Amino acid sequence: xxxxxxxxxxxxxxxxxxxxxxxxxxxxxxxxxxxxxxxxxxxxxxxxxxxxxxxxxxxxxxxxxxxxxxxxxxxxxxxxxxxxxxxxxxxxxxxxxxxxxxxxxxxxxxxxxxxxxxxxxxxxxxxxxxxxxxxxxxxxxxxxx
Amino acid sequence: xxxxxxxxxxxxxxxxxxxxxxxxxxxxxxxxxxxxxxxxxxxxxxxxxxxxxxxxxxxxxxxxxxxxxxxxxxxxxxxxxxxxxxxxxxxxxxxxxxxxxxxxxxxxxxxxxxxxxxxxxxxxxxxxxxxxxxxxxxxxxxxxx
Amino acid sequence: xxxxxxxxxxxxxxxxxxxxxxxxxxxxxxxxxxxxxxxxxxxxxxxxxxxxxxxxxxxxxxxxxxxxxxxxxxxxxxxxx
Amino acid sequence: xxxxxxxxxxxxxxxxxxxxxxxxxxxxxxxxxxxxxxxxxxxxxxxxxxxxxxxxxxxxxxxxxxxxxxxxxxxxxxxxx
Numbered sequence: 001x002x003x004x005x006x007x008x009x010x011x012x013x014x015x016x017x018x019x020x021x022x023x024x025x026x027x028x029x030x031x032x033x034x035x036x037x038x039x040x041x042x043x044x045x046x047x048x049x050x051x052x053x054x055x056x057x058x059x060x061x062x063x064x065x066x067x068x069x070x071x072x073x074x075x076x077x078x079x080x081x082x083x084x085x086x087x088x089x090x091x092x093x094x095x096x097x098x099x100x101x102x103x104x105x106x107x108x109x110x111x112x113x114x115x116x117x118x119x120x121x122x123x124x125x126x127x128x129x130x131x132x133x134x135x136x137x138x139x140x141x142x143x144x145x
Numbered sequence: 146x147x148x149x150x151x152x153x154x155x156x157x158x159x160x161x162x163x164x165x166x167x168x169x170x171x172x173x174x175x176x177x178x179x180x181x182x183x184x185x186x187x188x189x190x191x192x193x194x195x196x197x198x199x200x201x202x203x204x205x206x207x208x209x210x211x212x213x214x215x216x217x218x219x220x221x222x223x224x225x226x227x228x229x230x231x232x233x234x235x236x237x238x239x240x241x242x243x244x245x246x247x248x249x250x251x252x253x254x255x256x257x258x259x260x261x262x263x264x265x266x267x268x269x270x271x272x273x274x275x276x277x278x279x280x281x282x283x284x285x286x287x288x289x290x
Numbered sequence: 291x292x293x294x295x296x297x298x299x300x301x302x303x304x305x306x307x308x309x310x311x312x313x314x315x316x317x318x319x320x321x322x323x324x325x326x327x328x329x330x331x332x333x334x335x336x337x338x339x340x341x342x343x344x345x346x347x348x349x350x351x352x353x354x355x356x357x358x359x360x361x362x363x364x365x366x367x368x369x370x371x
Numbered sequence: 372x373x374x375x376x377x378x379x380x381x382x383x384x385x386x387x388x389x390x391x392x393x394x395x396x397x398x399x400x401x402x403x404x405x406x407x408x409x410x411x412x413x414x415x416x417x418x419x420x421x422x423x424x425x426x427x428x429x430x431x432x433x434x435x436x437x438x439x440x441x442x443x444x445x446x447x448x449x450x451x452x
Contacts, residue, residue, distance in 0.1 A: 015158075017157055052428055085169035114452040
């Protein structure tokens with residue numbers, strides 16, 4: 001299990017490869033990566049977080065996933081700071097003997113990351129700046145777990 | 146949309162990176178990769194396929210996914226021939242504006258690939274060789290779509 | 291018509307492909323014709339529920355017509371992914 | 372006790388963190404105390420349904436006790452991922 005919170009960019013392909021490399025104990029690897037969408041005239045997305053609590057929250061969420069599913073490994077990387085359209089915000093990866101576990105665990109991680117990890121997003125477009133509001137559907141997504 | 150059927154290995158990290166690179170029209174990338182599990186004393190898994198039909202079937206499955214979900218792109222790579230434990234058998238990748246679509250489409254691709262793409266697996270362990278039987282649960286997995 | 295066999299069907303019959311001149315109107319009739327040829331065919335086609343068929347590279351079923359078909363393939367349930 | 376503010380709560384109050392000496396027994400009492408200080412606090416805490424609270428870096432609620440707490444943080448619903 002590896003949890004990383006950083007402002008620097010990460011290399012999605014390299015992280016995915018490293019996560020999957022040399023494993024023959026699992027049959028299924030799922031990765032999810034979130035990208036800053038260039039909606040409208042978005043210039044930059046600023047991600048604020050709560051140092052100290054963020055790492056703890058991510059470890060809790062990943063630990064819970066390892067208890068619920070049969071997982072060989074879990075990876076979570078989440079960035080903070082200013083990000084431009086096209087930049088990768090975060091990624092999760094799960095390794096499991098079977099695909100169902102790998103998929104479910106990755107979706108679980110994403111659902112909890114969305115609403116239970118202390119990150120906040122601010123979008124800047126020209127002179128305008130606004131905080132991204134939490135969506136009801138993201139909160140509702142937790143109900144299935 | 147890119148569909149590849151080949152006997153040569155592929156570079157999972159590089160393919161994942163290339164698939165995700167330079168996109169700002171989508172917010173979510175999901176990848177799935179299948180690995181030969183080193184169960185028991187497995188020496189090699191031989192994958193047989195139906196040249197001609199395989200490509201058609203994969204294109205049909207990927208095309209169907211593009212009709213059902215809002216996808217920016219789809220990638221399917223599937224190998225055939227002899228593979229050793231730890232080697233990657235195949236991967237799919239989906240890109241979508243939102244994570245739900247990317248996850249669902251990737252799971253749909255996997256469910257259909259399992260039971261509707263003309264591949265067959267034979268496992269060799271020492272002197273023993275046996276064809277992998279299709280699982281009822283894999284056939285049942287199609288019911289949710 | 292080209293008839294193709296994959297996986298254990300290929301192993302049981304002993305060849306991956308053969309050219310067959312047939313008057314069979316449906317897949318079922320073709321199967322009956324093959325079964326009557328030799329024991330290895332009868333063995334391969336003993337349990338149709340364990341078999342799948344593709345006509346001209348499209349998944350099909352045993353009731354399907356063969357009119358105009360150029361290629362028929364028999365194989366066990368697929369195990370991709 | 373350290374009190375931290377994030378996102379628009381931080382912007383409304385104008386500072387990311389402050390040290391507060393308080394006798395408040397619960398988060399709610401702390402909120403009442405802060406609200407009564409200045410208009411910017413009253414504005415930030417106007418609608419508690421729009422706020423979340425963490426006590427010692429664990430998600431908590433407004434009824435939670437503050438006994439022994441060293442750090443309280445207020446922020447809007449989170450938007451990670």
